[in-house]
Amino acid sequence: MLSSPWARFYSNSCCLCCHVRTGTIILGVWYLIINSVVLLILLSALTDPDQYHLTSAELGGEFEFMDDANMCIATAISLLMILICAMATYGAYKQHAAWIIPFFCYQIFDFALNTLVAISVLVYPSTIQDYLRQLPSNFPYKEEIMSLNPTCLVVIILLFISIILAFKGYLISCVWNCYRYINGRNNSDVLVYITTNDTAVLLPPYDDPANGAAKDPPPPYVSA
Numbered sequence: 001m002l003s004s005p006w007a008r009f010y011s012n013s014c015c016l017c018c019h020v021r022t023g024t025i026i027l028g029v030w031y032l033i034i035n036s037v038v039l040l041i042l043l044s045a046l047t048d049p050d051q052y053h054l055t056s057a058e059l060g061g062e063f064e065f066m067d068d069a070n071m072c073i074a075t076a077i078s079l080l081m082i083l084i085c086a087m088a089t090y091g092a093y094k095q096h097a098a099w100i101i102p103f104f105c106y107q108i109f110d111f112a113l114n115t116l117v118a119i120s121v122l123v124y125p126s127t128i129q130d131y132l133r134q135l136p137s138n139f140p141y142k143e144e145i146m147s148l149n150p151t152c153l154v155v156i157i158l159l160f161i162s163i164i165l166a167f168k169g170y171l172i173s174c175v176w177n178c179y180r181y182i183n184g185r186n187n188s189d190v191l192v193y194i195t196t197n198d199t200a201v202l203l204p205p206y207d208d209p210a211n212g213a214a215k216d217p218p219p220p221y222v223s224a
Contacts, residue, residue: 021092024178027171028089028103032082039078046071081106088175097183100175107172114168118161125154 018026084102091099121128132146145153 020174020178020181021095023174024092024100025089027175028085028092031103032085032089035078035081035085039075039082042071042075042078046075092178092182095182095185097179097186100179100182104172104175104179107168107175111165111168111172114161114165118158118165121154121157121161125150128153128157 084106087099088103091097129146129150132142135142148156
């Protein structure tokens, strides 16, 4: 029997101890908490702009860190993320596979962005030094980082991004396995229901009282 080459990566457990459904619920709650905290910070910044306002002199550049338009966009993104995480948590808890798809798509998009960052660092390593020069003068360990060998700095950053990508890829596989588990379980329930309700069984005996002899019963009828 032929199987998909991706079937070898399918597993019902994650983090070596819990079920993929439980892991997806924990992951959704964790993302929900993080985005809720970010939303509270953004809302407090909108209500009190002077507290979180950084001038161009403080940043060492010719732009402002956050204006009203960027704050509103960030708030809308946080609200959308809270909705997506809540849908994934509810879908894993109530076993609705379709509710997990938006969160899975977000994970794929986030993984793709981090991959592009790694490729850009590998192709254009000089952009790291340019980015470090744009940081504020009071940024922690700025001078120590800039004093490192550029090649060594690129290797460290690529290694750090690779670890992040590996971890994100593992989380993606956990959510995908949870989707497959819930979808397969729902399909199995539907198949059992159809088989139980569409099969008619003929009970013996099947005798012909007119002839006084038993006839061979007809084959059982199974509806399509």
